Amino acid sequence: MTDFPESTQRVAAALQAAGHPHMPRMLDDAARTAQQAADVLGILVGQVAKSIIFRRKSDDAAVLVITSGDRRVDEQKVEAHVGKVGRADAAFVKERTGFSIGGVSPIAHATPPVTLIDQDLLRFDVVWAAAGHPHGVFPLHPSDLQRLTGAPVVDVAQEVGA
Template sequence: MCSRIAPLPEGVQRVAAALQAQQHPHMPQMLDAAARTAQQAADALGILLGQVAKSVIFRRRSDDAVVLVVASGDRRVDEKKVEAHVGSIGRADAGFVKSRTGFSIGGVSPVAHATPPVTLIDRELLRFDVVWAAAGHPHSVFPLHPRDLQRLTGAPVVDVVQAAP
């Protein structure tokens, strides 16, 4: 990790403002290397893969809504379980993600979206005292307790991942 002198990217500024508005005690941190994947984030931070709160975006078919699933980095999202909560979903391409969330893939934060998403938090994140989420840019992350995800997003904690191997 490093501290940069240059101004923070716009997406990181939005996330920082949202965290500050909700009195979250930890602001985004910039990493030296990109953390576009959960594994890259875990390696950069020196944490377990499961401690990465990855953001997975889907597109709800009925109304074109953004569906955000925040899941543990060591788990695979089960689309059928997601559909049981939100209805039929499809894949979201990079253009959809950027235009609807305001973030590029690899930097999608669980907060400060351009369009409020339908959000689900996977219960597997509760295994950890601290998790790390993307903060609006592939080089930016912030720490939080998994229960803080509920407070910051208003989302339910549910089972939306495949069983552990």
């Protein structure tokens, strides 16, 4: 675990504290996008649990949306749950999460975000999430995301084909 970058060590510690059976794995190649991660892991792109950060306009809170790598987030659906949101730039993401874009984990954030999990992730038995670094990932069952984050499972993806 000490061979991990500091951001991945935070994720590994959070997984260990929660009793999660799988520790992060460092990949030889970066997996900054869902497609890159799927290619490196040999999985469907939908099995990548991507973490998208928005900035809530009312209080400047970070809003984390965890969705399948083959889906796009529908901002209007997100706003129905958390209020008006806007795009979060790289500096905001790094400051609030402690992670750089391309490695944002669903857990172990510097400041706990408002979190939503998209229901489309439940299509899979196993998904892979970023572990705090573009080369770091870890496997989990979609229901583990609920247990680890305490977040609700909701519909926040665009309609397929939309």
